Amino acid sequence: MRKTKRYHVAGGVNPLWQMYKTVSFWKVIWNFTVIQLARYCPFVYVKNWMYRTFLKMKIGDHSAVALMVMMDIMFPEKISIGRNCVIGYNTTILAHEYLIDEYRLGDVVIGDRVLIGANTTILPGVVIGDDATVAAGSVVHRDVPAGAFVGGNPLQVIRLAEDAPASVETDKKLRTKEIDMM
Helix, strand or coil: CCCCEEEECCCCCCCCCCHHHCCCHHHHHHHHHHHHHHHHCCCHHHHHHHHHHHHCCEECCCCEECCCCEECCCCHHHEEECCCCEECCCCEECCEEECCCEEEECCEEECCCCEECCCCEECCCCEECCCCEECCCCEECCCECCCCEEECCCCEEEECCCCCCCCHHHHHHHHCCCCCCC
């Protein structure tokens, strides 16, 4: 289950229609501008500096965010990427979601030495454990255990590392497919 905080909206109008009650218009403009510049920046160290300095994101040393990665434009400060990670081309990392009667916010935590394949979408409120690999084109809608290789839509555990530091109980449930994949 994703860890998001829910905010119900009254008045019969969807929350995206009134998003500037959620977040400042000027913050969105600023974030959008920085993110668009970073998406095309060919220098990883400059891109990481921009994310840390202007968007207050946590980016670990030696992590590489590829060309065209789209960070959340409203709440990028809720995204944390560990050390020595690779975030693949055209990946989207969201920390918010707007629904019909509510919106949700959640931190996205990506551990150390994580590989995220190209064109992946990471939804708010998930934790991706250390040494995990997410296959290209996946939708990450739930937590990924440390050392796991996952992929698809809906997300499936393809393989767990034998020496992964995940809890014994979680490992047991994953191996017997007792965890709800939705």
